[in-house]
Every structure is written in structure tokens, then in C-alpha cells.
Amino acid sequence: MAYVKQWAENEKLNKTEIAKLEKDGLKIIDDIPYYAENGFDSIPKEQWDLFKWAGLYLQRPKEDGYFMMRVNVPSGILTKPQVETLAGIAKDYGRGVFDITTRQAIQFHWLEIQQIPDIFKRLEAVGLSSAGACGDITRTIVGNPITGLDPDELFDTSAIVKEVYDYFQRNEDFSNLPRKYKLSISTNLKNASNAEINCASFTPAVKVIDGVEKKGFHLKVGGGLSARPYLAQTVDAFIDPERTLEVAIAVTTIFRDYGYREKRHLARLKFLIADWGVEKFKEKLEEFTGPLPSKGEEPVEEWNAGYFYGVHDQKQEGLKFLGFNVPVGRLDAEEVFELARISGKYGNGEIRTCNSQNLIIPNVPAEMVDELLAEPIFERVTINPNSFMGHAVSCTGIEYCNLALVETKERMRHVALELDNRIELDVPVRMHMVGCPNSCGQRQIADIGLQGMKVRNKEKQMIEAYEIYVGGTLNAGGQFNEKLKGKIPAEELNDVLVNLLQYFKAEKNAGESFFDFVQRVGIDTLQVQLDSILEPAAS
Amino acid sequence: MAYLYRFDVSIGEKNVIAVIYADDDEGAFQHLDVELEKFYLKEPDVNEITLREKKRIVKKSGFILDEDEKGW
Ligand code: SF4
Numbered sequence: 001m002a003y004v005k006q007w008a009e010n011e012k013l014n015k016t017e018i019a020k021l022e023k024d025g026l027k028i029i030d031d032i033p034y035y036a037e038n039g040f041d042s043i044p045k046e047q048w049d050l051f052k053w054a055g056l057y058l059q060r061p062k063e064d065g066y067f068m069m070r071v072n073v074p075s076g077i078l079t080k081p082q083v084e085t086l087a088g089i090a091k092d093y094g095r096g097v098f099d100i101t102t103r104q105a106i107q108f109h110w111l112e113i114q115q116i117p118d119i120f121k122r123l124e125a126v127g128l129s130s131a132g133a134c135g136d137i138t139r140t141i142v143g144n145p146i147t148g149l150d151p152d153e154l155f156d157t158s159a160i161v162k163e164v165y166d167y168f169q170r171n172e173d174f175s176n177l178p179r180k181y182k183l184s185i186s187t188n189l190k191n192a193s194n195a196e197i198n199c200a201s202f203t204p205a206v207k208v209i210d211g212v213e214k215k216g217f218h219l220k221v222g223g224g225l226s227a228r229p230y231l232a233q234t235v236d237a238f239i240d241p242e243r244t245l246e247v248a249i250a251v252t253t254i255f256r257d258y259g260y261r262e263k264r265h266l267a268r269l270k271f272l273i274a275d276w277g278v279e280k281f282k283e284k285l286e287e288f289t290g291p292l293p294s295k296g297e298e299p300v301e302e303w304n305a306g307y308f309y310g311v312h313d314q315k316q317e318g319l320k321f322l323g324f325n326v327p328v329g330r331l332d333a334e335e336v337f338e339l340a341r342i343s344g345k346y347g348n349g350e351i352r353t354c355n356s357q358n359l360i361i362p363n364v365p366a367e368m369v370d371e372l373l374a375e376p377i378f379e380r381v382t383i384n385p386n387s388f389m390g391h392a393v394s395c396t397g398i399e400y401c402n403l404a405l406v407e408t409k410e411r412m413r414h415v416a417l418e419l420d421n422r423i424e425l426d427v428p429v430r431m432h433m434v435g436c437p438n439s440c441g442q443r444q445i446a447d448i449g450l451q452g453m454k455v456r457n458k459e460k461q462m463i464e465a466y467e468i469y470v471g472g473t474l475n476a477g478g479q480f481n482e483k484l485k486g487k488i489p490a491e492e493l494n495d496v497l498v499n500l501l502q503y504f505k506a507e508k509n510a511g512e513s514f515f516d517f518v519q520r521v522g523i524d525t526l527q528v529q530l531d532s533i534l535e536p537a538a539s
Numbered sequence: 540m541a542y543l544y545r546f547d548v549s550i551g552e553k554n555v556i557a558v559i560y561a562d563d564d565e566g567a568f569q570h571l572d573v574e575l576e577k578f579y580l581k582e583p584d585v586n587e588i589t590l591r592e593k594k595r596i597v598k599k600s601g602f603i604l605d606e607d608e609k610g611w
Contacts, residue, residue, distance in 0.1 A: 405590055405593065453591055454564060455589045456568055456588045465589075
């Protein structure tokens with residue numbers, strides 16, 4: 001169905017918008033066979049950006065012609081043939097690198113243009129796609145990774161996610177959005193899909209209508225992190241599950257037709273919502289959907305940040321799902337083949353990916369759990385990681401990002417290792433490390449965020465240093481963490497964090513989370529504490 | 540590839556923000572020294588220099604320097 005691009009006449013459109021009017025991003029998919037045939041040099045520079053719509057980014061330096069590819073994994077659900085296909089692509093073309101992203105997708109590196117047609121063919125054969133995984137389009141849909149198995153979800157959302165994903169996949173009515181667009185659909189009561197940091201999220205809700213309790217969704221809109229973070233706000237509406245697609249189309253149409261296209265840095269849905277407010281947004285929404293019932297109750301429990309470590313009961317009697325830690329979200333292709341084999345042998349072959357960059361093997365009969373856990377791969381990909389290692393996140397950092405001021409992935413790993421050796425707590429503490437203010441590693445929602453910088457002291461010695469942010473969460477609507485003053489030299493980071501966490505351990509109540517602790521004692525108390533920890537080092 | 544760098548410079552009792560154009564981090568620190576020498580009549584008593592952020596220089600690039608809203 002064609003639609004009118006109402007913005008086409010706007011004289012102030014930014015350059016990207018003008019390019020998108022000339023050629024729809026998805027059209028690049030038709031050109032790829034030609035470029036593959038004729039080599040990287042046959043791709044005009046002006047076309048490089050459009051490759052995003054095919055899920056492909058040029059790695060830096062772009063001139064070298066290596067691509068990163070992201071593959072959509074709606075709700076994080078992968079079948080055995082899909083897992084094997086992905087492992088095969090990583091092995092044959094991607095130097096064995098297999099990354100799980102913070103939106104449950106899979107990423108490859110080091111791909112070359114002549115390999116892409118075969119990769120597309122392999123993906124298509126198992127019902128996977130990289131189309132729309134990047135670019136100004138509906139990205140992969142984040143969902144409850146244990147949907148259908150989850151004893152705590154309000155209802156199974158797998159069919160709904162599939163319906164919405166299939167509708168937007170390669171849909172040229174929605175392939176020219178003002179900017180990237182992230183949807184999440186989940187009724188996991190622990191907010192496993194991080195609703196507040198997506199552009200639009202369908203979250204669990206119940207409402208009594210005509211004396212009958214209905215299960216459905218609330219709608220949160222306008223979230224997103226990056227350098228200008230916003231938390232999504234709840235629209236005053238209750239959505240019948242059968243109307244999810246209709247509402248998703250309406251929200252996306254509003255973004256497409258009313259979202260800002262003059263300034264690229266103000267184009268995400270969050271800026272429209274910040275201007276309009278959710279009341280005006282609801283009025284506009286109802287122009288598409290007709291009147292919607294007002295919102296109901298949110299039967300939510302404490303946020304789990306997408307972590308599912310351990311062996312858990314499924315809805316289905318006698319079956320278990322097992323949550324494993326994937327250190328910094330990276331697997332080797334051979335490990336992925338092995339996981340597929342194991343999941344096929346003990347479960348039904350499925351693997352589920354989490355936005356915590358970890359994975360789940362579902363549908364394992366209770367009596368087979370011990371045998372499964374004895375497989376050697378689970379020494380590295382463990383079911384009960386040490387607490388800090390199991391909750392450590394870092395941005396890509398210096399390896400693939402040239403804006404990084406400091407090392408992140410390796411340092412985060414070392415910090416977590418050291419903390420696990422030196423301190424034991426009764427609650428997990430989630431740490432996120434980023435290498436610059438762009439905060440790709442979701443620094444703002446961490447219990448403890450660490451942001452890197454380079455410092456040269458009076459003696460002209462150059463060191464890497466970090467600032468500490470405390471008290472971020474997506475619990476109960478969410479709150480961003482706050483900065484403590486003081487730069488921590490990289491080599492003192494372990495000691496300073498151990499000291500700070502020892503203070504937390506000594507002063508906390510039993511079972512009290514780090515977030516609750518920060519709320520209770522206040523940021524000023526923590527600042528005094530940090531000052532006293534830093535003092536001996538300064539003198 | 541060149542970058543635009545944003546620094547915090549602690550000089551005596553005050554803090555100054557400096558923006559430097561350079562090819563790499565090392566070069567940015569070095570050139571910051573030159574700019575500091577050129578700017579101040581007397582060689583400034585620099586306590587500490589912090590590199591906070593770098594941006595790729597494409598056709599346009601820049602930083603906003605707001606005392607209260609530093610965005611970090
Ligand atoms: S946070 Fe900064 S350093 Fe880390 S990946 Fe993003 S841009 Fe690069």
C-alpha cells in the first residue's frame with residue numbers, strides 16, 4: 001500500500017532525509033548481488049549508508065571494506081537449524097566471532113561484500129533476516145526470551161511478536177522512518193525486555209472491563225539512552241492483545257508522519273514525545289485506533305535486567321529452562337555449534353538470547369539437567385557465574401570503536417574477576433563500563449556505571465581514569481544513575497570499588513539491593529565515603 | 540582521520556575547557572600544551588588535564604561548553 005510522504009516538500013529536510021527520498025533504504029538489498037559480483041570498489045560511497053537497511057555496517061576504517069552484520073532475532077527465539085546456520089556464517093565468513101547484542105540480536109564481523117549473497121541465502125533458508133536490523137526502520141523486536149515457558153508471564157507473546165515482526169519486515173510503507181525505531185513486546189513480570197529504554201514498548205497490564213478481568217498491555221513511548229537519555233512514559237490506554245499489531249502500526253505511523261526530520265539528532269521518537277507529552281500522543285493515537293480504554297493495573301515484580309541464570313521451572317510440568325552466562329556476550333562459532341548439538345540432544349534444539357547478552361537452553365526434562373550440565377562447554381559458559389562477572393556489561397570499546405578514550409571490555413572483565421575474588425555480597429551489583437560519554441554500554445541504568453577518560457597529571461604522566469555513577473535502575477519506571485565526584489585512576493579502580501562495596505556490604509540491610517541502598521543513604525553519604533577512600537591515594 | 544577533542548584543564552584554582560583538533564590522542568595532548576603556552580602570558584600552572592570526549596571530524600563537528608549542563 002503506497003502512502004504519501006507528507007514531509008517530502010519540507011525544504012529544511014536534512015541530507016540523509018533527501019537521500020532516503022531518492023532511494024528507499026531497503027532497495028539496497030536488490031543492488032547487493034551486483035556489488036558482490038563486482039567487488040567493494042564498485043559500491044559508490046553515497047550508497048554506503050544505505051547498507052544499514054540490509055543490516056550491514058562498514059567497520060572502521062570504512063575504506064577497508066569489512067562489514068558488520070546484525071541478524072534479527074525477534075523475542076530472542078532461535079531454532080536449532082537457525083543456530084547452526086548462524087554458527088556456520090560466523091565460522092565460514094566471520095572469523096568465528098559470534099556476538100549477542102543488548103537487543104537479543106546476533107552480530108558478525110569481518111564480512112566481505114562478495115560473501116553477502118550466500119549469507120542472505122543461508123539466512124533465508126531458515127527464516128532469518130538481517131533486513132532492518134540497522135537503519136531508520138523498525139528494528140528487531142525485543143521480547144521476553146522465555147515467552148511460552150515463563151510461569152510468571154501474563155500470557156504467551158511469541159505469536160504476537162512474530163505477527164508484528166512479520167508485518168514490518170521489508171515493509172516499504174515503514175522503511176523510511178525519521179530515525180532508528182525500537183519496539184519491545186513482553187508480558188514478563190520482571191521487565192526482562194527493558195521496556196523504558198525502547199522507543200515504544202508493550203508491557204503487561206490487567207484491567208477489569210464489564211466485570212471481567214482482561215489481560216493485555218500498557219504502552220510506553222519515547223524511551224532511549226545514548227548521550228541524551230529518556231525513559232519511556234506510559235500512555236493512558238489499555239490494549240487488548242488482539243489489537244497489538246493495529247496499535248503498533250498506529251504508533252509507527254505517527255512516528256513516520258509526525259516525527260522530526262529536519263535535524264537528525266532530534267529525530268528519535270523520544271523527542272516527539274518530549275514535545276507532545278503522552279496526553280497529546282494518546283489523542284493522536286486514538287485518531288487511528290478509535291477510543292481506547294484507560295489504563296489498568298501493572299502486575300509487575302522487581303526488574304531482573306534480563307538475567308536468568310540457573311535452572312528454572314517452566315510452565316510445562318517436568319521441563320526446565322537453563323540460563324547461562326556468555327562472558328561479554330561473545331561466543332566462538334565452534335561453541336555455538338556445540339550449544340546447538342547440546343540443545344538438540346537434551347532439549348528441543350532451541351536457544352534463546354537475552355538482552356543481557358546471555359543465552360537460555362529451554363525445554364530440558366528435569367531428569368536430564370545434570371547430564372547436560374556435565375558437558376565441558378559449560379565450564380566457560382556457566383550456569384552460575386560469579387556475581388560480578390555475571391552482571392558486568394561493557395561497550396564495544398577500543399577494539400572496534402575509535403571514539404573510545406580507554407579500554408573497556410578487557411578492563412571490565414578484570415575488574416569483575418578481581419571483585420569476585422575479593423568480595424561476596426548477598427545481592428548482585430550490575431556494573432556497566434563505557435569508553436566515552438556516548439554510553440553505548442547503557443551506563444545510565446547500571447547499579448554502578450563506570451565512564452572512562454584520559455588524564456595527564458602534573459608530572460605529565462598519562463593515565464586512564466574512570467568516574468563512578470551510582471543508583472541506576474529500570475525498576476518501577478526507572479531512574480538514571482548519578483555521578484560521584486572524583487576521577488579514579490585505572491590501576492586504583494579495583495581497590496576503590498572493593499572499598500566502596502565493602503562499605504555497602506557493612507551498611508546494607510539483609511537482601512537490600514544496591515539501588516535501594518543508594519536511595520536510603522543518599523548520594524551525599526556515598527560521596528563522603530568515596531572522598532575518604534580516595535584521600536590516601538591523593539596524599 | 541582527525542578528531543575534535545574536548546579537555547578539562549585544571550590550572551591553579553580554576554578549571555578551563557579546551558577544544559583541540561588533532562589526529563590522535565597523543566597529538567591532542569601535545570597540541571593542547573602549545574595552545575596553553577600561546578594563550579597565557581605566563582606559563583600556566585597546570586595541575587591536571589582530562590580528555591573527556593572526542594568526535595570524528597566529518598564536514599561539521601563541535602562541542603557546547605555549558606558550565607551547568609556539561610552532559611557528562
Ligand atoms: S560508549 Fe563511546 S567508546 Fe563505547 S562503543 Fe560507544 S562510542 Fe565507542
